[in-house]
C-alpha cells in the first residue's frame with residue numbers, strides 16, 4: 102500500500118482505492134436510534150479503533166470513518182455525549198469539535214491531497230441526519246470529477262473492504278500531523 106502510494110501517476114491513494122470491482126456493498130438501513138444504548142456513535146468508542154474505524158480519540162470528541170462514505174476518507178467528528186444538536190455542546194466540547202474538524206482537514210490533505218471539502222452537520226431528520234439523535238459533523242474530501250463515483254443512493258452503500266485500509270492511513274497520518282502541530 103505504502104509502496105504504491107509513491108508511484109507516479111497516482112493522484113492519491115483514496116482515489117485509487119475507489120475501484121468498484123473491489124468493493125463489497127452492503128445494505129445500510131439505519132436502525133431507529135432510540136437512545137445511547139442502541140446508538141452507533143455511543144457504542145463505537147467502546148470497541149477497538151480498527152473495529153469501529155476510529156482514527157482519533159480526543160478528550161471530549163472523537164473522529165471516525167463514515168461507514169457509508171460519500172467519498173473515500175469521509176470522516177465524522179462526534180462528541181462522546183449523546184446529544185442531538187450543535188447548541189447542546191458545552192464551550193469545551195465546541196472548541197474540541199472545531200479543532201478536530203480542522204485537524205481532520207489537515208490530515209486528509211496530507212494523506213490524499215483533496216482539492217476541496219464539504220463540511221457540515223445535518224440537524225434533525227428533516228435536515229437529513231441519518232442518526233439525528235447524536236450530533237456528528239461530516240468532513241468529506243472532494244476531488245475534481247469525483248461526482249462520477251458518488252453513490253447513487255447516498256447513505257445506503259458501504260465500502261467494507263477498503264475502509265480498514267483507509268482507516269490505517271488516516272490514523273497514522275493523524276498521529277504524525279498532530280505531533281508537528283501541537284506543542
Ligand SMILES: [Zn+2]
Pocket residue numbers: 136137140141142143144182183184234235
Ligand atoms: Zn449516541
